[in-house]
Amino acid sequence: MGKKTRAKAATAGENPRRPCPCGSGKRYKACHGAGDDVIVTRPFQGLAAECDLIAMREFLPSATAPLPLREPGDAPVTLATVLPGAAAAVVRPDGSILLGMQVQAHSGDLSADVAKALRWAQQAEPGSALPVVGPGVVGELVRLQDLIDPDAPLDVTVHTDFGWWIPPSEDGAEPAPDVVAALERANKVIMPTEPVAAPGVRAAYWVDTGSKAHLRWVRPEPEEALLAALARLQARGELALAEGARYAGSFRAHGLLVPVWDLDRELHPKEWVEPVAAFAERLDTALAEDRPLSDAERRARDALAGKQITLR
Structure with missing residues (x-):
């Protein structure tokens, strides 16, 4: 996305040195107080x-x-x-x-x-x-x-x-x-989509694109921490949701990662609730690990990073 010009958001009397309220960590004058837009990732x-x-x-x-x-x-x-x-x-x-x-x-x-x-x-x-x-x-x-x-x-x-x-x-x-x-x-172009309402799981959605079914799961963790946890699971052979449900990659969307799995289209969306709940437990365990990544896990992390697509 290119920069676009807009009117300054600052009003008379505002302190341009104060932290920008967008949370970027920059001063207001160098962020939303500037004449050009700054991308908030x-x-x-x-x-x-x-x-x-x-x-x-x-x-x-x-x-x-x-x-x-x-x-x-x-x-x-x-x-x-x-x-x-x-x-x-x-x-x-x-x-x-x-x-x-x-x-x-x-x-x-x-x-x-x-x-x-x-x-x-x-x-x-x-x-x-x-x-x-x-x-x-x-x-x-x-x-x-x-x-x-x-x-x-x-x-x-x-x-x-x-x-x-x-x-x-x-x-x-x-x-x-x-x-x-x-x-x-509008109705003709809707792809069938349903939430996967597993216990403790939010923002996970089954979608049928016509040729494949996928699980798209917006995760709240910082990218580095989530990627390391996924790499640990990959190195242990635990990254697939279930048999026939392989990890396809991830999207970068507005500062977070969205892991994606290819699913068996013949299965009903509700049949993925238990596999997703079980994976959520494995992922929580991997996220809690604080030891350095092993050589195999670092290789897995690098491979996973190569399967990312950034949405803009």
Whole structure:
């Protein structure tokens, strides 16, 4: 992603030497206080919902989750993967707010973009839509970390279609033909996806891409620690979820790793709950080990690092 110019977030009287509230560790004047955007590589750091947010941004086709605001307003706010027209925000006629995660990013800080869309929606008229978070949505730097409960995970609901786009009509009127057509087009490209609800497991999803089935699992650990743990399991021959479920590689997504396994398409998603729970226990054990990697484990780590793809 290239740099894009936007208005400075600093307002008169702010101290440019203070730490930037994005958590980058840089001074404000060298980060969000600069004229050009700085890429925040881990935009949702510090939130219990970090893995859920990344899944909704990158991997889930149709999903929603109530947004756990620190100060709930009169109108409920729902986070969504994709909104009609890939809008950044929609205010429904009843005043309820939908925020889109899979939108064109304006800045290098996805957390700030979502927060800007929310602030716009809280002041917009019912029936309004924000196509994209652009330079017109400015003000003092506010991030999602400032607006939601940092200790609350998201209660994500995965849908089989985009029927939730169309709210119930009080008068029973049918939706407009163009809305129905857009809904049909969106439904045709959905890849079947289900959460793997194993005990103690979050942000793990089974998906059928048409030719293969996969498990995609957003992990909260720092990349170096997780890669070392996976390498220990690989060296012990314990990296596969089960027979016929091989480790395929991992994505780098917004500062975290997302390990991926190829699965047997003939098995129902619920049949992977026990293998994933058993793997979670093996992974926790490997993460707790603090001894240096052996030669075999270092070779395994290097091989695993070669199977990573960075999402931007």
